[in-house]
Amino acid sequence: MTRVIVFLGFLIFGSTGGEIAITRGMKATGEPERLRPRELLRFLRKALGNGWFWAGIPLMALSFYSLLLLLSWAPISFVIPASALSYVVGTFGAKYILGEEVSVARWTGVVLVCAGVALVALG
């Protein structure tokens, strides 16, 4: 059980930390003017040259391998509800690290989604 809790921590820390770093990188990259293959490729090339993007990749990899290990040890009906905590952790990160405005409506929505995901996964 200890290893499941430790790797759940890695999963939540890795996914939220990685996504926050990638969000910062994408905001610095700027949006593609049109959603066409050539412009998406140019967008991707520019994003790949951003340091924040590369800071996010190892954290996402940590989260990915933690998920693979957790799925091999525990039922999905435990792994997914427990990892739903990352919605709340991620919203804190969005507010305090990315400086996003998280209104009461958005907080309430995030908490409802988090509870909903846990209930759906419990079956």
Add this chain to the structure above:
Amino acid sequence: MPTEGRLRVKTLVMVCLMVLCANAGDLLLKRAMLEIGAVQLTEPGLAHAFRLTVTNGTLWIGIFFLCGFMLSYMTVLSWADYSYVMPAGAFGYALLTFFAMIFLHESVSARRWVGVVLICLGMLLVGQTKPRTTAVPGEALA
């Protein structure tokens, strides 16, 4: 500068693509890990699991879908808030419940329906907020 309506529509389209790819990827990954079995955290156990994972076709198809998820996720995050996009991704759980009931004729418990309703309510609430609350320092690509 796009209008808020246009911003909402393109965010919705990208989130739908993201949800589709993420769910297909996760399901294929779970199927692949069931084929591989429990991973032992020993040197030979990890080496054995590594060999099995790199040669597993289902896992690679799952990774292909997860790459599609990553590209759509990166694109939507270039204009929308992380705290706006992240909860929207949970719609996949609600979608899977509907699919399980309609196509697989599975019976869905009351607890699961309550979960679906909470996810939909949560998404409606988040959807009422502005998709972007921060300035975007990068210029749009020409």
